[in-house]
Amino acid sequence: MMADLAQVVVDVPTMQTNQPYTYLIPDRLVEIAQAGMRVIVPFGSGHREVQGFIVGKSPQTEYDGELKPISAVMDLNPVVNSELLQLSHWMAETTYAFWITCLYTMLPNLLKAKSQRMVRIIDELSESDQMALFGNQDELDFSKVQHDPETVHKLSQLQRDKKIEFVYQVNDRARVKTVTAIKASLSFEQYEDELQGIAKNAKAQHQLILYLQTLGDQVVALKEAQATTGLSSATFNLGQSRGWLTKVQQEVYRDPFLQISVAQKQTLTLNSEQKVAVDTIDQAIEQSIAQTFLLQGVTGSGKTEVYLRVIQTALDQGKTALMLVPEISLTPQIVGRVRSRFGDQVAVLHSGLSNGERYDEWRRISRGVAKVVVGTRSAIFAPLENIGVIIMDEEHEGSYKQDESPRYHAREVAKWRSDFHHAPLVLGSATPSLESRARAEAGLYQRLVLSKRANQQALPPIEIVDMRPEVQKKGETNFSQRLLSALHARLERHEQSVLLLNRRGFSSFVMCRDCGYVLKCPNCDISLTLHMDSHSMKCHYCGHEESIPNRCPQCQSRRISYYGTGTEKVTAELGELLPNARIIRMDVDTTRRKGMHQKLLDRFGNHEADILLGTQMIAKGLDYPNVTLVGVLNADTGLDLPDFRAAERSFDLLTQVSGRAGRANKAGQVIIQTFNPDNYVIQLVKEHDYERFFATEMNLRKLAAYPPYYYTVRIMGSHPDEKEVAKAMFEIRQQLDQVTDSRTIFLGPTPRAIARLKNCYYYQIIIKYRLDQKLHSLLSQIMHEAQSKYSRDLQISIDPDPQYFI
Ligand SMILES: Nc1ncnc2c1ncn2[C@@H]1O[C@H](COP(=O)(O)OP(=O)(O)OP(=O)(O)O)[C@@H](O)[C@H]1O
Ligand SMILES: [Zn+2]
């Protein structure tokens, strides 16, 4: 027999089912079914039905095996195009994720529909069957009875007798939003005739006709027509009954821009460095070259303007553009800028959108209506065709890596799409990740430098204030004399200040308040993490453990304590010190409600407050001309986190926040308070010297065998029983030892920082390697075997290039 076959990846996320299954395409679906569509297929035993994706079709083939047919198709057009289909497969391979999970990751939530299986009567049933099964209805929701074996048995008998059939009601949650709209039904002359026929005093009818004459072929939302004419809905209803107009349902897109204030449109003349950058990237766009550029520009150097110009070039070439930002709430102004330049062609994708808004934006993109996409991490999967350029702003940000499955890094996906479309990729940052900077050093990326601020001013001078004498003099305080008088001066000059309270790693480590000493692991030179559950200090790398000290090992002070303090407390302290200052506090609590983030920033932008005090969320992307002072209350918290990227992250954060001062015509100043004034990170931030930081940090990474010299992978195991997970992880370690390259380095297994979470114990192995041909397939094999080899409750996950080691 000849038949069309489809390869289907089913929505059963286990390793055993992580491959396409072959199904028969029934005759009625042959014309419809295509790769990239969602389908319903029978799977396993009994009446189980699952959703899946067609990932491939094979033409008419001889087959004699027992193949099951696809039950239903959920889409009329593919929801995943062939590029994204290939990408999903690559991603599943490289991130050790299930293929089905990767496919869903690419789609808006609303498309993750559940289907409902209904039983429908097609021939008359016996009175007793009718009543027992269906009552007065002629349909039955199968999920309500599927666990009752007697009913199921009865139903399958009836199905065999062709008395009933199974149908699928796809409860597609994807709902298109519509509004009532009107269009004119008559020609201009016909309206003239109608005008003759209405009474002179029927003013409203008169006006309606005149309005309809202006419409031509336009379809106008009823609301809008009412607003324009000032006529009531009764008048429009009358017009409809007289045959003057027709009402139609018009599809609308929910506007996700309501929250975002659109910045003024401005035309800037590029400075010479900007011009070189734009010209170089333009050339790659025009010649379709998949070159990666590292746009390394100091804070306020006008990177955004470069992005906007090259997006314009892509559009001029009839292509599209994709721009990623780390978190819309971190870079709220950028969306406004893109939108003001490119208007309705822009679609925005980020987690702050409702599911409906997200779905609408996604449709605008896949239909080719939106040609520019701005969005956060998952926007990298935007179904744009013919991409001309991909941009990643703040490319060093950790949020570009997803920390749940699939554990992809948007930068790697961007690279893949850049290759696919032969389009350049632009990585922009004032503080590039060491990985990217090193690749530029090696010539893999082309480096473009913006060394000066766009406003022609110098970067703001940075002053370091040693908090140890301050605290000794005045006792516990968050404000040095120096910072207070600088704040005072700003109040008098009606200028604004930004204060950063660094909460990174809050309370997780122990520091001496007298000498700044931080407890470190004797083996790894990485700070120990406080574990309240076991009342001890632990190293997350080698497992070293010691008790929480009472006295500082360096200066014997008793003032060694958990370090950290909250924004609320600090705001109150500042309120007492500067009673006349108007302060806006910005942290997770004050920005929890939708739109609050933007509201607070707008208030600050309108100078309704003098001081913006907040956590990391205020450090990036803000561009307010009146801000002339930036204060960092506590530079230390991030410095000694038990993570080899701790120094890099601190350097980034301090540089970024410093960059908020003096961005327009007024000069800026920065004050950084610290208990570790001699720390190299703080010193190099003060010098605005990213390049030296890069060189210094590279040396340390080389010595300690960390990225970018080595790649890292983390294997994580969890189980409700600690013995089980430990045993499995030690076995995995042995398995790795036997096969992998001798230069590959293993750390662990060790318990994780939060060793017990949701009643599961977590152990990890960290692998550092340079070239290891066998490692990838071995790790895939470990994933495959985990569920069959060990107890069912053991969960194994593999994270390539983990961003956080805590
Ligand atoms: N060629 C130019 N001439 C005048 N002003 C410019 C020029 N280019 C950019 N600007 C202005 O300089 C300011 C800083 O630019 P932008 O915000 O793009 O910097 P950035 O490099 O993205 O900085 P950051 O990394 O700190 O966010 C903006 O207000 C922008 O309008
Ligand atoms: Zn001390």
Ligand SMILES: [Zn+2]
């Ligand atoms: Zn250690």
